[in-house]
Amino acid sequence: MRSRVRFAGESWKGHESVNWQGAPDAPPHARIAALSPSLQPGERRVVDSILKDRAGTVERTAQELADAVGVGRTTVIRAAQSLGYEGYPQLRVALARELALEGNANEESDGTLAGSLRAGVARFGARLPNTVSALTEDDIAEFLRLLDGADRVLVLANGLSLSLGLDLVLRLNAAGRPAEMLMDAMSQQIAAAQLGAGSVCIVISGSGANRASLDGMRAAKASGASVVAVTSFARSAVADLADLALVVPPINESFQDELIHTSRAAIMLVIEQLIELFIQHRGERGREAQAAALSVLGSGLLE
Incomplete structure (x- = not known):
């Protein structure tokens, strides 16, 4: 008996890739966190860049992101598809939605230890619903x-x-x-x-x-x-x-x-x-x- 739902393998130029098979409404960061270690090196560089600047990614085209990372445009598209999106435009939309929801949930620290603790808990709590997304x-x-x-x-x-x-x-x-x-x-x-x-x-x-x-x-x-x-x-x-x-x-x-x-x-x-x-x-x-x-x-x- 093997797990039927964890990942779907497909070949591309002889390499095995893995695609998102979890909840369709799972946010990009949850998908990247679960799948990043298993992606091809070029795709991993793409998703790492996305995580470092999600807001900037929303404003970039696939070619602009590819140039910034140093990969081909098709690698950016494959990375988006590995994360479970039809293509890069759908990933940009999902990133924009995720950032908007986080903006509503985040609490800024007031510079005190207690304030930093509250802000950390708020950030943590905002992402807890995503723990069941896979x-x-x-x-x-x-x-x-x-x-x-x-x-x-x-x-x-x-x-x-x-x-x-x-x-x-x-x-x-x-x-x-x-x-x-x-x-x-x-x-x-x-x-x-x-x-x-x-x-x-x-x-x-x-x-x-x-x-x-x-x-x-x-x-x-x-x-x-x-x-x-x-x-x-x-x-x-x-x-x-x-x-x-x-x-x-x-x-x-x-x-x-x-x-x-x-x-x-x-x-x-x-x-x-x-x-x-x-x-x-x-x-x-x-x-x-x-x-x-x-x-x-x-x-x-x-x-």
Whole structure:
């Protein structure tokens, strides 16, 4: 079983490219953040230039942008099409719309620490709706189906995604879906190798390139288990290896920004909402499990 909706490969002069397959109303920066690492070098230079000066790009023709970047006009057009637009004019319109919406949402800092904090939170919040722009109905339905029918659920997460794995395990157990997670990379690989058909291995990796997580994924696949990846980039080692990839575009605008200013808040938010959907999906079983969890929590509170 392979993910049906993550990316569409097509050939151009012998090279494989990847096109946007997420929500049609997703803004340009979300598409670029998810796809940039997988684009051809020339296209990547184009989208990097767009991110550096979105307002300037709106005013440029395809030829002007090509001259500024040092590529051919067809590369600019291919970049726009890889992002899911019919052509460069449609990308310019989408950029103008995105900038207008951000202008309404942004809050300027007043120069104080508290003001800078408020402005940062406002910028962050304005982009949160885009975190689900790469997910489709099929993605979510398949995830819920696999999770509900699994004999065992093993969660793998390492590095900066480790806390997200722990959070997912706690939420799944509270929702009546027993799940397990091991902290040691070797123990993870051993457990993954023993899963077998009918089990599900959920891997959380923002970068999509964590070596320990990839080793665990390979062991899980070799055992016959289904592997689900939750990651930030549509074409990454983790997404390519998974049977189902849930791509959550990063809040930061590029792979480099994501490495320097790493944030896992978007993935955490999506995970929380997926568990809420899972509880609804299970109907009465989900409500009973939630009630049992609340009962335990309530008994542990002091007056």
